Amino acid sequence: MDSAPEEAAKSIHIFNAFKEENRYFDDGFFTFTSTEQKRVEDLIAQECMKFHDEFMDSPEDDAPFAPVLWRTLHSHYLMNNLREFGRGGMSLWASKPWICYWGLHSLRLLEAESDEDLYSAVVRFLKTCEAPGGGYGGGAGQMAHLATTYGAVMALVSIGTVEALSSINRKTLKQFLKEMKQPDGSFKLHRDGEIDIRGIYCALAVASITNILDEELAANAESWLISCQTYEGGFGGEKSCEAHGGYTFCSVASLTILGKTALIHIPSLLKWLTSKQMKFEGGFQGRTNKLVDGCYSFWQAAVFPMIEIILKSSGVEVDQLFDAQALQEFILISCQDKYLGGLRDKPDKPKDVYHTCYTLSGLSVAQDYTPDNVVGGTANRLARVSPVYNVTLEALKTANEFFRTP
Numbered sequence: 001m002d003s004a005p006e007e008a009a010k011s012i013h014i015f016n017a018f019k020e021e022n023r024y025f026d027d028g029f030f031t032f033t034s035t036e037q038k039r040v041e042d043l044i045a046q047e048c049m050k051f052h053d054e055f056m057d058s059p060e061d062d063a064p065f066a067p068v069l070w071r072t073l074h075s076h077y078l079m080n081n082l083r084e085f086g087r088g089g090m091s092l093w094a095s096k097p098w099i100c101y102w103g104l105h106s107l108r109l110l111e112a113e114s115d116e117d118l119y120s121a122v123v124r125f126l127k128t129c130e131a132p133g134g135g136y137g138g139g140a141g142q143m144a145h146l147a148t149t150y151g152a153v154m155a156l157v158s159i160g161t162v163e164a165l166s167s168i169n170r171k172t173l174k175q176f177l178k179e180m181k182q183p184d185g186s187f188k189l190h191r192d193g194e195i196d197i198r199g200i201y202c203a204l205a206v207a208s209i210t211n212i213l214d215e216e217l218a219a220n221a222e223s224w225l226i227s228c229q230t231y232e233g234g235f236g237g238e239k240s241c242e243a244h245g246g247y248t249f250c251s252v253a254s255l256t257i258l259g260k261t262a263l264i265h266i267p268s269l270l271k272w273l274t275s276k277q278m279k280f281e282g283g284f285q286g287r288t289n290k291l292v293d294g295c296y297s298f299w300q301a302a303v304f305p306m307i308e309i310i311l312k313s314s315g316v317e318v319d320q321l322f323d324a325q326a327l328q329e330f331i332l333i334s335c336q337d338k339y340l341g342g343l344r345d346k347p348d349k350p351k352d353v354y355h356t357c358y359t360l361s362g363l364s365v366a367q368d369y370t371p372d373n374v375v376g377g378t379a380n381r382l383a384r385v386s387p388v389y390n391v392t393l394e395a396l397k398t399a400n401e402f403f404r405t406p
Contacts, residue, residue, distance in 0.1 A: 013065045016326040017282030018048045018333075024280065033289050040291050041280050043347040044334050051333055067332035069363075069380040070341065074356065075112035077341030078103045081353050082118060094138030097129055097151035102357035104158040108392045109360045109382045119159045123167050126152045130169065134176030144176055145190040150202035157209060157391050160398045170403075174212045177203050185220030196237040197228055201250035205389055208257045209396070211403040222260040225251050229265060232288070233272030243272055245286035245299040252303050253388045261310045270307060274322060276300050281334070282326030284362075293345045294335040294355050297327055297362020302387035305369065324366040328375035331363045361385050 023041055026034040055065050082103045085096070092099060100122050107114075128140040129152055135144030136152035153173075156164040180187045180203060187199035200221055207213035228235045228251055234243025235251035248269070255261045276284050276296070284296035304321045311318050335343045335355070342351030343359040364385040367374045374381050383392045391399075 015048070015329050016323055017329040018045060018280065022279035036291060040346060040348075044281050044292075044330075047334050047347050066376040067329065067380075068338075068376060069332060069382075070336055070338050071110050071112075071380075073338065073341035074336075074343070074360075075107060075110050075341070077337075077351075078106050078110075078353065078356065079112070079115065079118070082122070094142060095148065095151075096139045097126060097136055097148045097155060098138075099353060100126060101151040101155035101158065102353040104155050105391060106353070106357045106360050108158050108395055109364055109385065111383050119161065120163060123156065123159065123161075123164045126156060127167050130172075131176070132172075133179070134169065134172030134174070143190055145193070146177075146180060146187060146199045146202040146206075147189060149173070149176070150206055153206045153210065154389065154391055157389075157395050157399045160395050162402075165399065165402045168210060170210050170212050173206070173210065174217075177207055177212075177217055181217060181219075183220070185222070185224035197225070197235065197247045197250045197254075198237070200225060201254045204254050204257045209389055209391075209399055209403070211400075211406050213257070218258055222255060222258055222263055225254055225260075226263045229269070231268075233265070233268030233270070242287060245276060245284065245296045248273070249299045249303055252306050256306050256309075256388050261306070264310070266307065266310060269303075270321065273300060273303055273307075277322050277327070282323065282328075282330035283334070284327070291346065292330070294331065294343060294359035294362070295345065296358075297331055297335075298358040298365060298390065299362075301327060301362050301365045301369075302385075302390070305365065305387045320370070322369075324369040325373055325375060327366040328363060331359055331366075332375060332380070335359050358390075361390055 129136045131144035135149040187203045230243045232243040234248040281292040283292040284300040337351045343356040344351040364382040
């Protein structure tokens with residue numbers, strides 16, 4: 001008598017992240033930092049087990065064991081946020097252009113259906129944020145600031161319509177950028193404001209994408225930027241500061257815009273950058289001895305494609321400088337609110353538009369880094385993102401064509 005056929009076994013996805021042997025080991029000496037690290041690892045392990053249990057409980061034997069990007073939920077969350085952002089939100093009252101950018105860019109990444117009426121309303125609102133002397137403030141009537149100028153311009157680039165792009169007054173924008181420019185190559189963030197690496201990136205990115213970057217704006221910028229590379233290998237917010245993921249991105253992207261990446265000490269940068277990817281979680285921390293955070297999925301990972309270009313231009317063969325699969329797994333398993341939409345820092349944190357934007361951007365970077373290994377398959381594929389400007393490549397192409405004439 002023939003034996004009964006074996007029950008069909010479900011195929012199990014092999015994760016690069018979440019391996020027990022990669023958990024943090026404190027050598028028996030615990031600190032607050034090590035205790036928090038272990039707590040976060042436990043939270044992420046629980047998320048992985050939830051995913052595994054849901055799959056095993058599925059009645060469909062051929063159900064694909066792959067993390068899902070909850071695209072529609074995230075799109076609804078972002079659209080609702082954009083429609084509601086004018087109501088309340090005093091804590092972000094000086095960050096309105098940022099909210100527009102985070103939401104609009106995320107929707108472009110998700111390839112969501114556009115709402116032309118809403119986009120036109122955003123264009124009109126951002127026009128009220130434009131200061132008489134150029135640049136954009138955080139809201140109507142507020143002082144122009146380089147950070148909110150970047151947010152406003154990239155929001156308009158993300159919309160990408162003639163109405164949006166033609167609303168940018170490039171003449172007064174250039175005047176504002178020149179006013180913020182300092183003799184040493186740095187930029188003040190606003191009139192009488194502080195100086196750090198964010199200012200130089202925001203100024204150069206905005207000037208470059210609108211085709212108003214000239215020798216005067218670029219003068220001495222590369223020497224000021226290079227002075228911020230630390231002994232660790234990354235870049236700090238200014239000279240002698242601790243290396244930080246956000247500032248490292250700003251520095252490398254700025255030097256890429258200037259065509260001065262040959263000045264970077266690549267070996268130390270690469271050593272520091274690769275050490276920021278967490279072995280167990282798969283995501284990135286922003287600084288040494290910090291916890292994993294979804295937003296650094298972009299700030300850190302976006303630097304790798306820029307480094308690859310530098311290395312390849314020098315004849316150096318490059319083979320996967322970071323674990324793109326593990327990063328995708330971290331984002332899809334640990335950072336999604338799969339019930340109400342939106343993405344978060346880590347499992348015990350609330351979702352918000354900022355983390356939705358930069359975590360999705362990091363997911364796009366990781367997918368593009370290993371295009372033949374998109375975790376979850378093509379259904380999870382996002383639009384391709386520019387690692388330099390953090391707008392979609394399609395939006396960047398449209399802006400380049402529109403602003404072709406200086």
